[in-house]
Amino acid sequence: MNVLLPLAALFPLALFALSAFSPWVRQRLARLLWLAPLPGLVAALFAIDGAVTLPGPLGLALDFPGAMLLGAAALIWLAAGIAAPAFWREKLETLPYQSWWLLTMTGSLAVFMAANLVTFYLTFSLVSLAGYGLVTRDGGAAAFRAGRVYFTLAVVGEAFLLTAFVLLAVGTPSGSMAIPDVVAALPASPSRDAALVFLILGLGSKMGLVPLHVWMPPTYSAAPFPAAAVLSGAAVKAGVIGLVRFLPFSAALPGWGEALAMVGFVSAFFGVAVGLTQRNPKAVLAYSSISQMGFIAAVAGMALAAGRLAAPSELAFYALHHVFAKGGLFLALAAIATTGPRHLRPILWPAIVVALGIAGLPLTGGALAKLAVKDALGSGLAGTLGSLSAAASTILMLHFITRARTIAASDDRAEAPLAIRGAWWIAAAAALLLPWLLFPSVAGSIGKVLEVKAIFDLAWPMVLGGVAFLGWSRLSRRPELPPGDVLIVLRPAATSVRGLTDRIARAEAWITTWPVAGTLLLLLAIGFAGAMVAAR
């Protein structure tokens, strides 16, 4: 049963190796890409609580929250794998497309199974760096510009995470690298605060929490649809599993908890506010991701403050729904973009239900997700903020639906290929139905969902959101912001950095002239002599 874990992680890698070295496999693999995540799905279903140590510093283990997210990620990869051949057609038979697709998949599936710091860091970095290949797959100036921002933030985030892990490892007296031991030793370790700061920064850069979200909107709006689907669906959840695994929920840390919750809520509302100013539906979805990830961070924060042991599975459950909802909506956009107005209805109506589900439409998967995390938020200020964020999400989703309709194909009889529509329907079904199956094992009996109070708690934010949206759509002139709002501010920063590198290069050119280098050699000789004599 343990063998399923390495198989799930290494199967896509093996396919990558095969496709890299034999053109024969490469032709056939294009249509069979959806097979790659299957071992992951099987592992998620049957290998829960499995653990295996690979040679060297690597090791895999799977617990219930990990299994949920692994299964969800595998499913969305499967759906995207079905849509990809229809979307990219013959381009998918070339090495670059397959290699970046399979590498990102390896990283994004394995990150949920990482058992120790090194494996988690490897898989986290792999999904980030390989993601760059997916983002810039179809080329284009916008894609490469977004890719540069994405790559910078990915590498910076990875550096933060590495610092956090080193601080965690240094703080663990036993010196073991396994995640449970490290997290157990965290509250008492001397470098706890620094570790938590860098952890939040590292995972936040992946999840798109506000200061570090600038890469998400341009990247998702520039990336091709299947790439955007898997990146927003599965890849972002590497940050969520990070929170689930590394936050010490057993020890209540009110200070840190509230701080994280505050960042989370700021991201939630910021995402909606800027999302409303976007015209491109992909950008709107990107901001919806920022908002949802903010909400998850807020829930995690509150759970950390209260020291809630059940938080990991609740967070994972909420994220599971988000995988299907967000990944699915991107696939829906792919379908909408290629269908004429006449065939739009069978794609648009499920999109509306799933979109509103994100905001917590009663009886949908989203509602279950909201209910699962309601206890963690508690009834105080956080609870009301949670409901307000649901209302905000409603406005954003309605905005998304109006925007989504505009990108429908002009040719009336155009019909999206069945593969893309099929993939969307799979994701939609998973978003709506799968939470119902998993809810009992996460947050108690189904009955709770059907209580009048629960439905009312979910309904009033939706109504409030709807009314607010009507008011909003009446506004004649609405502000316009390019995707990646804060980027405008950062643009001059980028040019100044380039200026800095020019200056460094000029300085280096001057230093490497013979007289200067010779003088420096003499200076260093005297400097060392002085330093040592002074130390005496």
Next chain:
Amino acid sequence: MTPGLMATTPGGLLLVLAVVVPVIGILALWLVRWRAIEWVAIATLAINLVVSLATLQAVRASDASLVYLVGGWMPPLGLALRADGIAAVMMVMTGAIVAVTALYARGQFGFDPHGPERRRPMVFWTMLLAITGALNLIFVGEDLFNLYVALELLTFAAVPLVSLDGSRDTLAAALRYLVFALAGSVLYLLGVAVVYGAYGTLDLVVLAEMRGADGALLLAIALMTAGLIAKTALFPLHLWLPPAHAGAPAAASAILSALVVKGSFFLILGLWFDLLPPGLGAIGANGLGMLGAGAVIVGSVLALRQERLKLLVAYSTVAQIGYLFLVFPLATGSEAASPFASLAWTGGVLQLLAHAFAKAAMFMAAGLVYEAIGHDRIAGFKGLGRIAPITVLTMTLASVSLMGLPPSGGFSAKWLMLSAALGEGAWWWAVVILAGGLLAAGYVFRILVPAFSTPEAPAERKYPVAPVRECAALVLAVIAILIGFLPLAPWPLLAIGRIAQVSP
């Protein structure tokens, strides 16, 4: 000076073989028929690898360093050879990389067994053996003047490799390298003179026992350090490295970048951790650390800006050498029992090893790319993945180690040094290491992304390349990755027999 301490140990003869075998190889190379020169060279290097592996085994078995009194004379009068744990590891590294480079370079440089004798193969194989012998002597030498002669042997063997193709630019680069290295070795010789003037001996063990701490020793160590960092091309003094290493042919630049610069670095380690009394090194070590930090930042920024692959990899060497010098502040600052048991010491050695293998693989891959598409301008790398998949795989694996992604040697080194830095609270070194990692990811991706991207016009391979040469480069890259599978903790092997520990 306790006589017991200085007696030839059973495995001692291996040290003599390590030095003499390459020399015999050189002599044989010039006397045998032209057809057989490659076989003589490869046979010599194979024997050398076996000798270094035997040395490592002997050191591990006896858990003490091997000693050999040359000519039977006891230092300070005579010369002794000593191989401690770290020297044995360095010898195996050198032996392995040189052997694989020999396989990579077989049949190259226009070597036609049935044709007339040609200049380039004769020079390449002679200098390759000379570099191996010189490096082995640097790792096992114990007398400061003996090490000076070894350093000169190393420089005289490296310079002709730089100007092997005889073009004007490589000649200028070789000349600049030679004269700057000479300036460095003269400073080193000054230090040797001052040491002998103050203590009457040049043997490191005898000197370490004297526990001298007066001005003369400090002046000597300062001069020697300055000379050696000139030969190691540490940041402000790296003017000669990029043109030299980029101009040399691929096999040669692999050896130059991976091994030659490490020889003089190994001596600085010996000076600072064995000869210098513990308390006095603090300020100087931080100075070296700052230079290393400068190297990491400037080297990486320059590498990011290069248009040609070999220059990019050469500047990457400048940056990765910077990491090595972070060992000084971290090891002297650590509270571990001795600096050799500290995380930073093992981290430094791992960085040295991982960089050697990864850089050798990268330069060989650069050579293969040049042969495959006729140029090494990075802009024109589109579609390389399809033409030379094994070469691109080699570059990817080597890049993983250079970037410091697990499970590679580069990552283990980065992890251990970060742990040392953050453990000691010296967060600024940690910032440097991380910044270096970011920039390394930057310049590495600059190579890999075009290699993996689809070209406009379907690119095709210009010249066929023997698969054994691609596999040779791949083997080195895989070793760089495999080093990452070693445990992430200080290696006891590296602390065996250090002179500072042996003498109470």
Next chain:
Amino acid sequence: MSLAPIDAATLYGLTGAVLVGIGLYGIVLHEGFIRRLLAFNLLGGGVFLLFGVIARRGAGAGFSGDPVPQALVITGVVVAFCATALAITLIERLAAEDDANDGDGSS
């Protein structure tokens, strides 16, 4: 740390120190490589003088000077000569290449 008596050895030691200074000055500041090489040989002469002083002061056991540093100097002079020979051949070959390039003007 008594001051050394002003005798031949000390005098030549100071000469050596001054020569080292002059040599370093020449290596760093000269433009052409041949002049830098000259400065390197001056510098070498100075360093070996320092060894000579140590040898002279170490006289004893019937020798007019400690033989070990003298042996080091002999080895050092030969190694320095080899370095100069290699460098000069490089300089000449570089000059020949420049002429060749200037000749066909395609430098």
Next chain:
Amino acid sequence: MTTIVTLFSAVAICAGIIFFLAGTVGLLRFPDSLTRLHALTKADNLGLGLIILGLLPLSGSFSTALKLVLIWALVQLAGATAAQLIARLARPSGRGK
């Protein structure tokens, strides 16, 4: 007896030095290379000869004296050859540098 010998040596060496001086002044003052050659070879050889003559009695053993004479012979030979070569070089190119 010894005083006469030392007196003789002193006189011989002083004469030698004077000739050396003359040669050097000639080297500096003469207009072109041929005349300078002339001054240099003649004056210096004679100067050296006188100095060695002066040194002969002071040298301890006969072998040392012989070595001194050999040195003088070598300098003569070398000086003459060098002068010939430089002269050949200087003459065809007109009045020399």
Next chain:
Amino acid sequence: MLDLALDLLITALVIGVALWTIRTRDDFAAIVGFVAYGLLLTLAWARLAAYDVALTEAAIGGGVTGVILLRASVRLKPVTTARTPIGVRVLVGLLCAVISAGLAAVVLLPVSPPPSLAADVRSHLASTGLGNPIAGVLMAYRALDTFLETVVVLLALFGAWSLTPDRAWGGRPGAPIPTASFGPLPLFGRLLIPIGVVIGIYIVWVGADAPGGKFQGATILAAMWILAMMAGLTEAPPIGRWRLRLLLAAGPIVFVAVGVAGIPLAGSFLAYPEALAKPLILLIEVALTLSIAATLGLLVAGPPETAPGTEL
């Protein structure tokens, strides 16, 4: 008192010539100055009673290096060096002064009993069968240094040969010199070379017990060979010739053979059995002399420039 005056004079001369060599703007003048500097250094070494070193300095430091520099100066076009700004010159001058001051301090403040290995050398010299202590150090105590040094010399030659243009590989070293049978130089050659060879061999022979030795003797022999080549009396052998390479490698080969033989016979590498010490050392010295003389001669001649087989 007179001695001190002489030493002061030599010191002033040496430093004066050195400064002049650095300051002068004309390269050729600097080289001539350097040759003078080399000879003055020989005087300094003689005054320091280090006669072996004085011989070496005269032969190799002043002599052969001067010849190579002159050979190079003929080929180089005078490059007008732009004067570096005064500020940089002052700074570098200051730094050099500081380093000189540091070394002067080390010289002026010596360790009270001057450290020396003279006694150790004396006590073990008998077992090496050599009279000259420096030969003892070079050939017995630090034999590894000397062995490596011969390899360095050989490697320098191979390095110089590596700078041959590809078409000229296998040709005769150095620029082609017309073979002349008359004129002042051939006459000078015919007179001097026999004497020179005899003196060279004598110096090698006497080196075992008195100042002299293989390097100095080999340099004289090499000088004679260079003179013969310059005078056109003999032709430089093509570098491809096997006998030449055997001659070049003879020194190190004999050294290694005797060294390795030392392991079974005398218990350690480069150790000499008690009875056979002197003959073995002399054997090595002879072989080394031949090799080093050939190597120095070829180094001075320089790498081949004309393709093999193109006779003038």
